[in-house]
Each structure stands twice: as C-alpha cells, then as structure tokens.
Amino acid sequence: MSSSDIFFGEVLGTAVLILLGCGVVAGVVLKKSKAFEAGWVAITLGWGIGVLAGVYVSTQLSGAHLNPAVTLGIAIDSGKWGDVPVQIAGELVGAMLGAFLVWLAYYGHFLAHLGDREITAGARVPGPKAFDEPSATEERRPARRAEPGPVLGIFSTAPEIRNTVQNLATEVIGTAVLVLLVLGIGLNEGLAVSGTGGLMVALVVVGIGLSLGGPTGYAINPARDLGPRIVHALLPLPNKGGSDWSYSWIPVVGPLAGAALAGGIHNLLF
Template sequence: MSSSDIFFGEVLGTAVLVLLGCGVVAGNVLRKSKSFDAGWVAITFGWGIGVLSGFYVSTQLSGAHLNPAVTLGLAIDTGEWGDVPTYVAGEMTGALLGAVLVWLAYYGHFQAHLEHHKVVGGSRTPGPKAFDAAAETEERREPSRQEPGPVLGVFATAPEIRNSVQNVTTEIIGTAVLIFLVLGIGLNDGLTMSGTGGLMVALVVVGIGLSLGGPTGYAINPARDLGPRIVHALLPLPNKGGSDWGYAWVPVVGPLVGAAIAAGIHNLLF
C-alpha cells in the first residue's frame, strides 16, 4: 500500500464511521428528528454499522484501521512503525470530515434545537421566553458549574460520573477488548481475507457499547472523539455550550493506553 492509499483510505473509512456513528446520536438527541429518543441500543448498533461500513469502504486501500488505537496496537504487535503518522493523519482528517457532514445533514435540526434551549448549570432549559431571572442569577453566580451544551454528545463523549481514574480505566478496558479481537482476527487469514473479520469487529463494538459504554459513552477511538470535538468547538451554532476540553484527554489517553496494554500482552502470548 502506498502512503496516498493509506491516507485517503483512512480519510474515507473514518469519515463514514463518524458520519454514521455521530449521525445516530444526532437523530437520538435532536427533538425534531424522527428517531428522537430511540435509545442506547439504537446508538450502539448505529456505531457498529458505522464501523462495518467504514471497514468495507476502506479496507482495500488502507486495511481499515479507522482508529489511532488500532494503528498503535498493530504497530506494537508487528514492530512496523513507518506508516503510523500517515494512518493517524488520515484518521483525524476523516473524523473531522465526518463530523462536518453530520452537522450539514442535521443543520436545520441543530438550529431548531439550539435556538430554543440555553445551557444553565449543565441542564437544558427552555428558550429565552421562559428563561427566568432565578436561573440567570444562578448562571452568573456560579459560572464554574457550566457544563457541555446539549449537543456536545452528538460529537464527543462525556462521563456520567466524572472521575478521571474511573473514566480512564473504563476506556482502557473497552479499548483493550477491541484490540485483542483485532489482533486475534489478524492471526486468522481466512477471516481477514473473507471480510468476516470486519463484521466481527463491528459486532464487538456493539457489544462494548452495550456492556461497557454506560460510564463514558465508550470512545475507544481517539480520532472519533477528538476530531468531532474540534468541529463542535468551531461550529457556528447558538447556545451550543462548551466543548469540555477538561475531559478531552481521557478519550485520547485511555484508548491509547488500552491498545498498548492489549498489544503488549498479545505479543507476549503469540
């Protein structure tokens, strides 16, 4: 594979992954959407299908890493580091592109949703006509309590219980499960060549979401979280809230540590 194949393959695959993954969250969160409040199961399957789709559109070009944690795990396991920067550059570019496409697809819904809600103390409250003086006073008195806006979750993850040690540990465990499976499939040429491996990875992503996604929203992919978070920070939307940069390191560091641990163990065993 040439460097250009790797880069454009990862851009394409990761963009599809983020478009479908963040798209299912947008449909769940934005009130004017027909899939509003579809639930966590819908979200996990949406992300799984995003992984599967990204895999099939990019695997012949780049091998479909779609995730810097996967790239790191494979590099540790194989000792091949030369293409790592190209993979990561493609993955980050694709994640940014995918997030922008979600914004375009749901543009009117974002506008309708955000124009009628303000962020106060982390909660979504009715728009300007019902924005009472008591809430406004509280917002001025305790600005430190401001939390991410109601649409940040479309783009990036956030914990249900904010505890850095627990949150990082959850991301490490979830990503380690993913990397063990990816490396295990790599040992089976039949699965790799048939494409069944992509389906298995997609299903395990669904499983990780159902079993381990509750605490943090299961980033398990630094590009999937950081790229869309950057897009959220740049979007010209009203009342969108902050991008929660104080938490942004967790879905980057946790998956990378989990990948390194899983790849190290796999290398020792196999």
C-alpha cells in the same frame, strides 16, 4: 500500499464511521428527528454499522484501521511503525470530516433543537447591558457557554459520573478488548480474506457499547472523540455551550493506553 492510499483510505473510512456513528446519536438526541429518543441500543447498533461500513469502504486502500488505538496496537504487536503517522493523520482528518457532514445533514434540526426554549432559557444571551461591568454574583458564576453543551454528546463522549480513575479505566478496558479482537482476527487469514473479520469487529463494537458504554459513552478511539470535539468547538451553532476540554484527554489517553496494553499482551502471548 502507498502513503497517499493509506492516508485517503483512512480519511474515507473514518469519515464514514463518524458520519454514521455521530449521525445515529444526532437522530436520537435532536428533538425534531424521527429517531428522537430511540435509545442506547439504537446508538450502539448505529456505531457498529458505522464501523462495518467504514471498514468495507477503505480496507483495500489502507487496511481500514479507522482508529489511532488500533493503529498503535498493531504497531506494537508487529513492530512496524513506518506508516503510523500517515494513518493517524488520515484518521483524525476523516473524523473531523465525518462530524462536519453530520452537522450538514442535520443542520435545520440543530438550529431547531438549540433554539428550543429549554435551551435558550439557560443560555446567557447578551442584553442591553451586555457590555456593562459584571456584578459580583456574575463574576462568581461561570458562564454557561463554558459548560458541556446541549449537543456536545452528538460529537464526542462524556461520562455519566465524573471520576477520573473510573473513566480512564473504562476506556482502557474497552479499547483493550477491541484491539485484542482486531489482533486476534489478524492471526486468522481466512477471516480477513472472506471479509468476515470486519463484521466481527463491528459486532464487538456493539457489544462493548452495550456492556461497557454506560459509564463514558465508550470512545475507544481517540480520533472518534477528538476530531468531532474540535468540529463542535468550531461550528457556528447558537447556544451550543462548551466543548468540555477538561475531560477531552481521557478519551484520548485511555484508548491509547488500552491499545498499548493489548498490543503488548498479544505480542507476548502469540
């Protein structure tokens, strides 16, 4: 595989993954969607199918890592690091592209949702005195736009309970399970040749979501969280709120640590 094949393969596969994954969340979250309030099971199934589709459209080009954590785990286990920068760059670009396509597909729904009275009533909208000096009360109260936004969960993850140690541990554990499976599949050439390996990974992603996704929304993929979070920060969405950058390091560091742990364990045992 050439570097260009690897890069564009990872862009394509990760974009499809994020389009379908963030897309199912948009369908469940946005009020005017036919899938509104379909629930967590629908979200986990959507992400699993996103993984399956992303793998099948890109595996012949790049090997379909679609995840810097998977890329890191494989590199640690195999000792092959040459393509890692190209793979991670493709994954991040693909994640951003997929998130942008979700915004495009649900454009009118985003506007309708963010224009809802429940959203606008809590937003700080500039009025006649927008450029006056803020009062002492306003100075003490942080602007709502700095808080996690009402549609941020469509793009990136957030914990239900903010506990740094627990949130980090959840991402480490979930990603270690994923990477151990990927590395285990690599030991069985028949799974890779038949294409069954991609299906197994997709099913495990659904399982991780059902079993371990409750605390943090299970990023288990640094590009999956960081790329869409950047897109959320850049998109011209009214009343979108903040992008929660104070939490953003956990769904990056946690999956990478979990991948390193899984890669080391697999290399030691096999």
